[in-house]
Amino acid sequence: MRGTYSNGLILPDLISGKLFKRYKRFLADVELETGEIITAHCPNTGTMKACSEPGRKVYLSFHDNPKRKYKYSWEFIEMPTSLVGVNTLMPNRLVYHSIKSGKLEAFAEYDEVRSEVNVGNKHRLDLMVLKNSTDPCYIEIKNCSLVEDGTACFPDAVTLRGRNHLIELQRLAASGCRAVMFFLVNRMDAKIFKPADHIDPAYGKELRKAHQNGVEIMVYDVDIDLKQRKIRLRNQVPFQL
Numbered sequence: 001m002r003g004t005y006s007n008g009l010i011l012p013d014l015i016s017g018k019l020f021k022r023y024k025r026f027l028a029d030v031e032l033e034t035g036e037i038i039t040a041h042c043p044n045t046g047t048m049k050a051c052s053e054p055g056r057k058v059y060l061s062f063h064d065n066p067k068r069k070y071k072y073s074w075e076f077i078e079m080p081t082s083l084v085g086v087n088t089l090m091p092n093r094l095v096y097h098s099i100k101s102g103k104l105e106a107f108a109e110y111d112e113v114r115s116e117v118n119v120g121n122k123h124r125l126d127l128m129v130l131k132n133s134t135d136p137c138y139i140e141i142k143n144c145s146l147v148e149d150g151t152a153c154f155p156d157a158v159t160l161r162g163r164n165h166l167i168e169l170q171r172l173a174a175s176g177c178r179a180v181m182f183f184l185v186n187r188m189d190a191k192i193f194k195p196a197d198h199i200d201p202a203y204g205k206e207l208r209k210a211h212q213n214g215v216e217i218m219v220y221d222v223d224i225d226l227k228q229r230k231i232r233l234r235n236q237v238p239f240q241l
Contacts, residue, residue: 009090011061011231013061013062013229015033015059015061015072016058017059017060018031018058019077026042026043026045027039040070044088051187053079056078059226061073074086074087075087076224082224083226084145085231086186090186092115094222095127095182098232098233109131110137113129123168125165125168126139139179140169142155142181142184144185144219146196150190150191151192151194152183152221153199155196155199156196158199158202159200163202165181166203167206170210170214181217182218183239185219185222187221187222190221194240195207217241
């Protein structure tokens with residue numbers, strides 16, 4: 001199914017610059033258009049393979065909070081075939097907003113959305129949706145920023161935590177609950193999604209097992225419009241396991 005699914009989220013005012021380097025996972029040095037070099041917070045725990053190339057144009061948000069050590073946050077990078085969302089908090093907010101506003105057809109029957117839901121003894125999943133406070137559906141959301149020759153891949157690093165989420169979703173599906181693994185491709189150049197077996201074969205194996213055991217897989221990409229300062233869900237991306 002194609003088309004725009006949500007009116008989207010309003011982006012903060014963005015400041016452009018040129019990426020010098022990303023380091024220590026959470027830091028990036030950026031040269032602003034004024035020539036000033038600043039250190040920005042990088043809200044992304046992944047390797048950011050293929051979307052952290054020095055010299056690329058990047059977009060930052062500014063936060064004038066006295067408690068913050070780093071006033072800038074890295075939001076987007078301009079790659080040859082697409083803008084790419086860097087901030088891994090955005091997918092959860094966007095999916096939450098899209099369900100809450102009734103713009104995501106797959107969850108149109110639900111009237112309540114809760115975030116950061118504890119399940120089992122050790123795990124927390126991103127969303128739980130309910131209808132009439134019953135019939136829970138659990139949703140785990142993953143940010144996918146790696147696209148190679150039109151193929152979106154997840155993960156971009158070995159992820160034991162990601163595998164544990166799949167195991168928990170299978171447990172919930174076996175108990176009779178609806179369970180969804182939702183991949184948000186945070187860019188606009190993906191034609192198909194596949195698990196990144198060349199990076200984490202164990203995750204790919206578990207994802208296939210989860211699908212066989214009743215866990216739904218959904219993959220969507222986004223539309224990033226810097227002129228209108230909006231990001232929204234756009235197309236459902238086909239997947240191949």
